[in-house]
Amino acid sequence: MSAQEDLDDVGEFAALLRALKERTDRSYGSLARRLAMNTSTLHRYCAGDAVPLDFAPVERFAALCGATAEERLELHRRWLLAVAARKRPRTATAVEEAAPAEEEAGAPAPDPAPDPDPLPRRPWYRHRRVAVGLAAACALLATLGSLSALPDGRRPAADGARTAGPATSGTTEAKAPDRSGTSPTPSDSPTTKRPSATPKSKKEPSPAPSARTTTPAPPSGKNSAVPLTWSADSQAWNLGCGHDYVIAKPPQQVPPPPAPQDAGTWAATQGAVHGGETIVELSVQGRTDTAVVLNALRVRVVGRTAPAPGNAYAMDQGCGGAVTPRSFDVNLDKDRPIARAVAGNDTGVPIPAVRMPYRVSATDPEVLLVTARTVTCDCRWYLELDWSSQGRAGTVRIDDAGRPFRTSGIKGLPRYMYDTTARRWGPYS
Structure with missing residues (x-):
């Protein structure tokens, strides 16, 4: 069986999990707490980045989402195919690319400790794309570096524009009207903001209390x-x-x-x-x-x-x-x-x-x-x-x-x- 077919089996299992999740009005965090599971773990299952080795948490998830008996049988069938796909040997190139995913789906591991800023893990089939992108970025930087100075010692126009960019942008933002109807306070505390549903002209009546x-x-470019x-x-x-x-x-x-x-x-x-x-x-x-x-x-x-x-x-x-x-x-x-x-x-x-x-x-x-x-x-x-x-x-x-x-x-x-x-x-x- 090809690596693409393996990917399809995992993707179909994850798609069914997402479909069940969308029936509820609960977030991933809310569902994970009900399932005694880490939020990032549940998110990886639904994204197809990992496959649970035990069907018990999948069964609890299905029950929490109100799945029917037929849907649970289909979910179990797709889970079996997804587990088999993740455990099936692949070519040497595919195995090298899939190492992070195999560690996640091929051996049990405890949920990671909560991280203030967890970095999302990329699935094994995206690593090559990232490597190509990095190589292209490095080539672009090298090209720009070679243009940093002209033979007569003058700086190119693009370099001057890049240096002046932030100052120009700051001046433009300072003169432009605040689209949110407020301006940030110097202390970065937006306590004075009065959000509105949509921008309205002064001639329009105020929204009814029933409005959401x-x-x-x-505004883009504002760190505040x-x-x-x-x-x-x-x-x-x-x-x-x-x-x-x-x-x-x-x-x-x-x-x-x-x-x-x-x-x-x-x-x-x-x-x-x-x-x-x-x-x-x-x-x-x-x-x-x-x-x-x-x-x-x-x-x-x-x-x-x-x-x-x-x-x-x-x-x-x-x-x-x-x-x-x-x-x-x-x-x-x-x-x-x-x-x-x-x-x-x-x-x-x-x-x-x-x-x-x-x-x-x-x-x-x-x-x-x-x-x-x-x-x-x-x-x-x-x-x-x-x-x-x-x-x-x-x-x-x-x-x-x-x-x-x-x-x-x-x-x-x-x-x-x-x-x-x-x-x-x-x-x-």
């Missing part, structure tokens, strides 16, 4: 750019079905509850305020493979007034589920509210609470769930996320499309639920 907030792409990116969805519902909105309208003027994915638009058109609690799904990811440490998540309350008037409209008639996700719980009625990590539960199996500090990267993102509650106020608030990476540190502000999140208590308000049979709102029972 994201970090803008960093925040090394992580994030997005926040403030319209998440409890278990995907339970939520209350405060609306200053009678039931006859309020349309039926929306589908969860349309909650933002529906709430904006009704002038709705989150009633009793706001659930924010915060997705955090590094911009590169370099690890970024999330040190702390804080809450800032910037306004407290009496609860908003109106009626409370429930989006459900009661719902529940076997999985309770872990989250950060915030009591906005406290003088100094904190984001308290709370454990979750998956059909009886505890899900450990998120403990800071926490690491993310481009290949290992994380979703943080924040549930903020109030009974006594109409509160406006936002989050602050402290980060550090490679000797730098800073804070990003997490808000609702440039404005604070808003949560209002519903105690004492008339509460309604939608009767799907009568097609109208009625008193909540």
Whole structure:
């Protein structure tokens, strides 16, 4: 059997692992913790850089991803072919190129210790390509070196442009408008940044509170750019079905509850305020493979007034589920509210609470769930996320499309639920 056929067997096994992983909303780090496995090890399996010698971790992975019995049989068949392909003798040239991969798949080895900046290992079939690339780069450098001086002693124009490049670039960046709407502080701490979903002209209206907030792409060439990116969805519902909105309208003027994915638009058109609690799904990811440490998540309350008037409209008639996700719980009625990590539960199996500090990267993102509650106020608030990476540190502000999140208590308000049979709102029972 040819080396190409061996590669195909390993690639098909890895492709099936990736397909199962994509069914879940979990990151590689989250899945690895559930499987008692190192994150980099799981990533190598899914990338085809390594093949597990034992099928037990593959079986646990399939169960965690909800694979059917037929899919598990197919996964086992492909695993057998992949293991055989990695153990099958190859030609002398192929064996020399495949030595790192054979060490990984041919003999058991413990997971490597966590590394702040692990370097990804290249699969055996890419080594020759890298060597050719290095040779070409060396030839190019030698050619440039030979052109560094002309016979009359003058420097070539290209050399002068290269020397002046950084200064010219710095001048251009200083005069150009900041595309993110903010400028970095001298201390490299981007605490003053107010990210927005997309660049907007001054004439356009501000985004509705239902908009998903994201970090803008960093300007190229700026070392002070925040090394992580994030997005926040403030319209998440409890278990995907339970939520209350405060609306200053009678039931006859309020349309039926929306589908969860349309909650933002529906709430904006009704002038709705989150009633009793706001659930924010915060997705955090590094911009590169370099690890970024999330040190702390804080809450800032910037306004407290009496609860908003109106009626409370429930989006459900009661719902529940076997999985309770872990989250950060915030009591906005406290003088100094904190984001308290709370454990979750998956059909009886505890899900450990998120403990800071926490690491993310481009290949290992994380979703943080924040549930903020109030009974006594109409509160406006936002989050602050402290980060550090490679000797730098800073804070990003997490808000609702440039404005604070808003949560209002519903105690004492008339509460309604939608009767799907009568097609109208009625008193909540």
